[in-house]
Amino acid sequence: MALVLIAHADDAKRAALEEALGAAGHEVRSVAGARDALLMMASHEFDAAVMGSALGNGVDGEEWRNGLSALSKRGAVVMLGDEMAGGPDGAAERLGAGEEPAAVVNAVARGLRLRALRDEVSRLRSELDRTRKRLRALEQERLWDMVKDSGWYQVLIENVPDVVWRTDAQGRILFVNPAVRRVLGLSVEECLGRPINQYMPEPSIKKINRWIEEAQKSKPPRDHFFGHVEYYTKAGDTVPFEIHVAIVRNSRGDVLAFEGISRDLRVRVAPDGPDRE
Secondary structure (H helix, E strand, O other), X not given: XXXXXXXXXXXXXXXXXXXXXXXXXXXXXXXXXXXXXXXXXXXXXXXXXXXXXXXXXXXXXXXXXXXXXXHHOOOEEEEEOOOXXXXXXXOEEEEOXXXXXXXXXXXXXXXXXXXXXXHHHHHHHHHHHHHHHHHHHHHHHHHHHHHHHHXXXXXXXXXXXXXXXXXXXOOEEEEEOOHHHHHHOXXXXXXXXXXXXXXXXXXXXXXXXXXXXXHHHOXXXXXXEEEEEEEEOOOOOEEEEEEEEEEEEOOOOOEEEEEEEEEEHXXXXXXXXXXXX
């Protein structure tokens, strides 16, 4: 059933405990002194331990307490008598030095049941935490679905003054909101299916390619970048924009799409300090 350590200086009592615990189905290791007990605890993963009195052999109280505290974190501890009573407070069952072996067997069984219950409580708490996180994620997902289904999200995207867009991994425009007409003079229909870099001067294209490369090479790969670029209007003029871009990846990390917001800098005051290139 369990691997049990017996440490008892009295040979007869140690033998009686070995016999009783063995008869209860436990695998038993036994030693006569505290030093041997510490060595045994260091080399085995005990489920329980029975510690008798008068376990000298040159072990000081602090070393003994540390050893028992480490054992009590993973197993049940039964202390017999008061000598070397530096057992882990609250983590060990204490019996009199003259307790019958049957009482010790029962104490070990109680300790093992208590340890199993504590382990189960810890497991359930961890599972509860994971369930709560999953529920929060599902709740957020459901709220987002409700927003999209309500039409409010679409109304917002269609009326926001910034250009909101999505491209595939090759940069072909899959979606753009009507703000593109106001700031660039282009219709939504003119943009769909075309490479987004078709509407940018070469220096801006190089900036974006560099930012994408930097994001891909970062550890872990970044999922967004921002900066200042220029777009061409339909009339051929250039307009300064601040762009915020999210990189959409699959579970393997492959880029599936780019989603972004492009803000016309002509209608806002430039921020203090140096801009990013």
